Amino acid sequence: MSVQPVESRVALPFSSTVAGAAPLTWGQKAVLQDIRETGFSLNASGAQAVAEGATVESLAARLNSLVSRHPALRVRLDTDAQGKDSQVVVGSGEIAVEVMDFGADDDPDEVGKYIDQLWLDWLMTPFDHYRDLPIRFGVVRYDGEAIYQVPCYNHLVIDGTAITLLMSEFTTGELVGGGMHLLDLVERERTPQALKANDRSLHYWESNLRDIPPRTFGETIHVDGRQGKRFWHSRFSSPAAHLAVLSIARRTGMDTSRVLFAIMATALGRAVGHSTLTAKVISSNRFRPGLAEVIAPIAQNSLVTVDLAGATVDEVVARGRRALLAGGMHAYYDPERLTELMARLDAERGYQAQVSCRINDRRMTTRRMVDEQARTAEVTMDQIIQKLPETWFSWDGTLDHLHEQAFITVEDHGDTVHLQLIFDMGCFTEEQIENFAHGVEQVAIEAAFDPDAPAGCG
The missing domain is CATH 3.30.559.30 (Nonribosomal peptide synthetase, condensation domain)
Incomplete structure (x- = not known):
């Protein structure tokens, strides 16, 4: 790339009363099996233009709210006493926004190419299921103004419909998924x-x-x-x-x-x-x-x-x-x-x-x-x-x-x-x-x- 951004991170604490260890859901087992059999990351990533007037701070606040509300976005894998895959929904921690700043002198076409390459790179980069939270989020600024957001989700906690629901909530602020959550689903699958x-x-x-x-x-x-x-x-x-x-x-x-x-x-x-x-x-x-x-x-x-x-x-x-x-x-x-x-x-x-x-x-x-x-x-x-x-x-x-x-x-x-x-x-x-x-x-x-x-x- 002929242009490279100045990179920084904004970390925000999150907290929730919903937390705990649990077995994997059937869908999670299926995704993990696919990841291991294919060797592919199976991430979901993309780049979306942000609304005029959006800032790193406002986008970070919405991300923080999303992670605090949805247990699936606070999951890390673990191993239970029998050596089987399990998961832990953490109740608190930090979520980071990765910020990429371009200057007014940077060629807009080259910035666009960088953004396209960024989400593709994130798409192919595996999450560490045992250490990373299952969401990565970037904001691209041009001459000080936020122009694009780049979310990337670990497929272990979402499918296509879940992504659509999350992005709708992120964009509009209207809450979705207010009924059953991930830990509820674990219990349901035992009934x-x-x-x-x-x-x-x-x-x-x-x-x-x-x-x-x-x-x-x-x-x-x-x-x-x-x-x-x-x-x-x-x-x-x-x-x-x-x-x-x-x-x-x-x-x-x-x-x-x-x-x-x-x-x-x-x-x-x-x-x-x-x-x-x-x-x-x-x-x-x-x-x-x-x-x-x-x-x-x-x-x-x-x-x-x-x-x-x-x-x-x-x-x-x-x-x-x-x-x-x-x-x-x-x-x-x-x-x-x-x-x-x-x-x-x-x-x-x-x-x-x-x-x-x-x-x-x-x-x-x-x-x-x-x-x-x-x-x-x-x-x-x-x-x-x-x-x-x-x-x-x-x-x-x-x-x-x-x-x-x-x-x-x-x-x-x-x-x-x-x-x-x-x-x-x-x-x-x-x-x-x-x-x-x-x-x-x-x-x-x-x-x-x-x-x-x-x-x-x-």
Whole structure:
């Protein structure tokens, strides 16, 4: 960077009457398991312009209030007497605001680049779960005026909905999450009602896991991967597919998330020659009583199996809806119990098996807007065709490790289908991945105005 700020810290004491040691919640166990398996930080970070007149002091005061009010923001990990992961919600301490000052002579464009790099760096920098509080907060000043805030949250204490709730409270000052808090949730998950729900979820998982193959997409056959590297990430963007999805969603009466799942399942089936897809899909669990506004990670993996054989795309949308609904109804469970179940099934089968495909619709800010567009938009094929030149695909780089064979994420863009793709190229060819990505667009366009368009999988 050609510009560097003068850095300082403002530390404020916080206190609360809510404190104590407790086991991890089911959602926390799931996040910690993901962090350890993937090696990724899984932080949530970003940069937002601050309101005119905001100061470091006013932002620090709001942060202090947020941390004092929400036990999840005062968590550190610990180990209990049996050596298992646990947590401590501290009742008092200090929270720091990291201040970065730029002078009037610094190039505003370079300052903007610094801010973009800062939140990306924080996104990738792991928290020390045992020493750090689970929130990091920065303020960027330009010529003495606060211009941006940069929050970063440890995924161990939040999910997408929790972030939205916290940022709403931070911005407006209106209190959220006034009912159940993190320590209440720990107690709730010990109740007979919760344990029965856990048992029902595990029964569902057992029925779907019993006959799965060792890995979703077979064993490693390309030992050198792509260009000598096994694990690659890439991106795909298609405004044309976005318009086609709007059309399908309007015709079928489905939300865009379900339509996108069906289209991706169909495109993947075509690319790899599979007629059935079993995948892990993130489910929010916020529909459950009392969980709508709790500040905690509530989202967990659901298990979804959809049959693609002999179906039209519209039928895959309907089948996918039923599968997603069933999976979502059984996505609230104790991950430790699920691990025990999987080990038992491995022993009974005589081989180890895992579902190694994960699909995640990560849209937080644009999903509702896009669903509203689907209810009202009058899309034409000419509009779709005009957008085709804007489609692009890129191979972006490699990773050292990937727990899944395929990790497909729908990113938060309101005017395009934007996918983040991570694949184990020991199991796929470059052609298959690019065929899948462009197949998402192809499937969507084929079915945009044709309810009888065949899925053509298997």
